[in-house]
Amino acid sequence: MPELVLPDRLRGVEPVRSIRTPARLDYEFTAGRATSRFLRGVAEKRLLGQRCPVCRKVYVPPRGACPTDGVPTEEEVELGHTGTVTTFCVVNVQFYGQAMELPYVSALILLDGSDLPIMHLLQEVSADDVHMGMRVEAVWVPDDEIEPTLESIRYFRPNGEPDAPWDSYKDNV
Amino acid sequence: MRDIAVISFAQSPQVRRQPDLNEVEMLMPVVRDALAGAGITKDRVDFVCSASSDYLAGQAFSFVMTLDAVGPWPPISESHVDMDGAWAAYEAWVKMQMGHVDVALVYAYGKSSPGDIRRVLTRQLDPYYLGPLWPDSVSLAALQARCGLDAGSFTKADMAEVAARSRRDAKANAWAQLSGDDDPAELLGRDELVSPLHVHDCPPVTDGAAAVVLAAGDVARELCARPAWIRGIDHRIEPHALGLRDLTRSVSTEQAATAAGVADGPVQLAELHAPFTHQELILRSALGLGDDVVVNPSGGALCANAIMTAGLIRLGEAASRVTAGDADRAVAHATSGPCLQQNLVCVLEGE
Structure with missing residues (x-):
């Protein structure tokens, strides 16, 4: 390496040890055909999944492809507003931007008729009482507040049915 | 092998x-x-x-x-x-x-x-000196075109000819985004986008x-x-800092072409990933392609330039023409980075 000779005006000057270079880019997200149909369904208070023509599994929210078979999922399937808790997490840690009161429960819920759980909030139940196999139902926002977003379901709550048998959700934990 | x-x-x-x-x-x-x-x-x-x-x-x-x-x-x-x-x-x-x-x-x-x-592509620049200035991709290409024009490597008329030929060839490519019959002289009469580049010099x-x-x-x-058959394939890269490079030539393409054996036989067809018109002229020279070589019969990246994809399309286009029997020996080229920073060259042959 040749010796680095600084010009006189830079000698004895404190070296730059760090710089700050903020960057921001804005994007328009494309939901795609399948997910758009799902979101439009939500705006009508309907939950629409799609079935794989090969393995017959029903995905929700659909992304238009079966991740197992790599084929388009075109057959639409209307799902119930009830489901089964497959796994869950009791959140006890406060973090930036959090709107929920602690502790709260975030759960994976297998909607009846589907083969892929969605993540949502569980309310109207003590965190201590939440368990795998618990049967729950969707609580929607008032009709005049419904929009094409999963936030149109405020949360899920227990619906009082007996627990689902393990075999009915064991492939989704 | x-x-x-x-x-x-x-x-x-x-x-x-x-x-x-x-x-x-x-x-x-x-x-x-x-x-x-x-x-x-x-x-x-x-x-x-x-x-x-x-x-x-x-x-x-x-x-x-x-x-x-x-x-x-x-x-x-x-x-x-x-x-x-x-x-x-x-x-x-x-x-x-x-x-x-x-x-x-x-x-x-x-x-x-x-x-x-144009802003997204600035994020591939070095994060200390160039990145914070957000010089967009078209402006950097314009800088390179200016270097080539000033050095006498090509003229704006040469560049307009590349645009007109690409668009004309793309008429036979159903997948292309742009195609048509354009008069190079008429293209040159239009306003510049980023001097010395006109819209026709830039990819869609x-x-x-x-x-x-x-x-x-x-x-x-x-x-x-x-x-x-892939008879040779090689890729080389040049320094990150534009000031360390001779922008009027593509040294990395020359090196990759030598390693891939482009000159070891006659080339009938080349698909060059040249998003800007002047870059095709630089690449032709770096690859040593004669005037008899058919360049970008698909219309090239000037007629469709999906980022991360247009280089693979060059490989696919060149290969499918060999498979179809239109050529026995073809060259596919792909580029990445500002002003042809990184280049891949592939020689394809039929049997």
Whole structure:
């Protein structure tokens, strides 16, 4: 390496040890055909999944492809507003931007008729009482507040049915 | 060295904006067509290599969801590059040379429409000196064109000829985004976009996807009547700092061309990944292509330039012309980075 000779005006000057270079880019997200149909369904208070023509599994929210078979999922399937808790997490840690009161429960819920759980909030139940196999139902926002977003379901709550048998959700934990 | 060939190529329509489809929906028919072109199903594929960029989607690990298009279950052998798909093809070729893989699927996709591509591409510049200045991709290309014009390497009329020829050739390419009959003199009469570049000197902003299937030795012969054999492939890169480079030539292309053996035989056809008109002129010279070589019969990147994808399309276009018997020996080229920073050269031959 040749010796680095600084010009006189830079000698004895404190070296730059760090710089700050903020960057921001804005994007328009494309939901795609399948997910758009799902979101439009939500705006009508309907939950629409799609079935794989090969393995017959029903995905929700659909992304238009079966991740197992790599084929388009075109057959639409209307799902119930009830489901089964497959796994869950009791959140006890406060973090930036959090709107929920602690502790709260975030759960994976297998909607009846589907083969892929969605993540949502569980309310109207003590965190201590939440368990795998618990049967729950969707609580929607008032009709005049419904929009094409999963936030149109405020949360899920227990619906009082007996627990689902393990075999009915064991492939989704 | 094992004999490895391109045996199938497919692409999506290359369009300015694909607002209906997400990436996996755009890609799925392309993967299906590439496999069908090779007469195989996914079970026959030993290795999948994909190319895309999170900076286009604005989403971390965005390629993971696109893997749905290949049905990665039971678990598959798979890799990804944050580079143009031509480099994914290179990785697959290396893996095939090691002897573990006989059939590889290589795909690439890029939707530029969700973001502002000229700003997005500034993020590939060095983060200390150039990146913070946000010099956009067209401005940097204009700087390179100015260097070439001042050095007398080419004229603006030469550049307009490249644009007119590309658009004319693209009329025969159903997948191209731009095509038409343009008079070079009339193109030169229009306003400049970023001096000295006019709109016709610049690539369109494109959403698109492409895929090729590679196969080795007798498997390639079994699956394809006339495989496009990869006789040489190499890629080289130049320094990150533009000030350290001679922008009027492409040293890395010259080196890759020598290593790939471009001059070892006559070249009939070349697909060059030149997003800007003057870059085709620099590349022709770097590759030592004579006037008798057919350049970019597809219309090239001036007529469709899906980022991360347009280089793989050059490989696919050149290979499919060898397979069709239009050429016995062809060159495919791909580029990446500002002002032709990194270049890949591939020599393809029929048997």
